[in-house]
Amino acid sequence: MMKIDVLSLFPAMFTGIFGESILKKANEKQAVTYNVINFREFADNKHGQVDDYPYGGGAGMVLKPQPIFDAVESLKGENELKPRVILMCPQGERYTQSKAEELAKEEHLIFICGHYEGYDERIREHVVTDEISIGDYVLTGGELGAMVVIDSVVRLLPGVLGNEDSPVKDSFSSGLLEHPHYTRPADFRGMKVPSELISGNHRLIEEWREKESFRRTFERRPDLLGNHTLSEKQKQWIEEWEKSR
Ligand SMILES: C[S@@+](CC[C@H](N)C(=O)[O-])C[C@H]1O[C@@H](n2cnc3c(N)ncnc32)[C@H](O)[C@@H]1O
Numbered sequence: 001m002m003k004i005d006v007l008s009l010f011p012a013m014f015t016g017i018f019g020e021s022i023l024k025k026a027n028e029k030q031a032v033t034y035n036v037i038n039f040r041e042f043a044d045n046k047h048g049q050v051d052d053y054p055y056g057g058g059a060g061m062v063l064k065p066q067p068i069f070d071a072v073e074s075l076k077g078e079n080e081l082k083p084r085v086i087l088m089c090p091q092g093e094r095y096t097q098s099k100a101e102e103l104a105k106e107e108h109l110i111f112i113c114g115h116y117e118g119y120d121e122r123i124r125e126h127v128v129t130d131e132i133s134i135g136d137y138v139l140t141g142g143e144l145g146a147m148v149v150i151d152s153v154v155r156l157l158p159g160v161l162g163n164e165d166s167p168v169k170d171s172f173s174s175g176l177l178e179h180p181h182y183t184r185p186a187d188f189r190g191m192k193v194p195s196e197l198i199s200g201n202h203r204l205i206e207e208w209r210e211k212e213s214f215r216r217t218f219e220r221r222p223d224l225l226g227n228h229t230l231s232e233k234q235k236q237w238i239e240e241w242e243k244s245r
Pocket residue numbers: 088089090091112113114115116117118119132133134135136137138139140141142143145
């Protein structure tokens with residue numbers, strides 16, 4: 001079972017997300033346990049102070065090393081392999097599906113959610129194994145970022161999603177965006193579902209999905225095709241689309 005610990009100054013933010021939908025079910029199925037800790041409890045001063053002014057001056061407060069070092073040390077099991085200690089940070093590695101797949105193989109993840117201006121650099125250097133950014137924008141705190149990462153990792157744990165929601169065909173898992181979906185009715189206000197999908201012919205349906213998945217990626221995210229060697233079929237599709245433009 002995967003163990004997820006979160007260090008945050010605002011633990012109540014996680015109550016909703018861990019108590020709903022797939023994250024809740026994953027815990028009920030004993031695929032994962034969640035533990036959210038307010039690292040203020042580890043402050044070694046009677047005011048519970050976890051931040052201080054930056055050396056050299058300037059705006060904003062910096063998270064002190066002591067509460068975070070002590071909190072992380074308290075979470076490492078004695079006989080445990082090293083946990084991944086993940087710092088949520090806009091300066092970190094940009095988060096991707098392949099990182100989610102990598103983290104889903106681990107047994108223990110510890111997330112550090114910052115607030116304020118930044119972290120004392122010694123936290124990065126001596127406690128953290130990974131620094132993750134969820135995108136090129138700045139959030140108020142690391143909590144929302146940690147939720148994004150946790151959600152995307154937990155849904156990959158064995159047994160969490162049923163076969164019907166299998167993550168294997170999701171966008172990015174195969175290197176391409178997923179094909180479009182349709183459901184009933186087959187004709188909604190004159191807008192028809194592609195005939196291949198209602199043909200009942202599995203080969204036709206698979207071919208349509210394969211082609212539309214590639215088209216969607218080619219049109220919306222050609223950057224994803226950067227490392228992809230095009231098959232003959234894909235080259236023909238591109239020619240066909242370029243002619244019809
Ligand atoms: C206001 S931000 C600090 C930004 C910092 N001064 C900088 O420029 O790098 C406060 C906290 O929010 C979190 N955060 C902000 N943007 C993030 C992002 N894109 N991805 C992950 N965490 C983020 C981090 O935990 C960060 O320590």
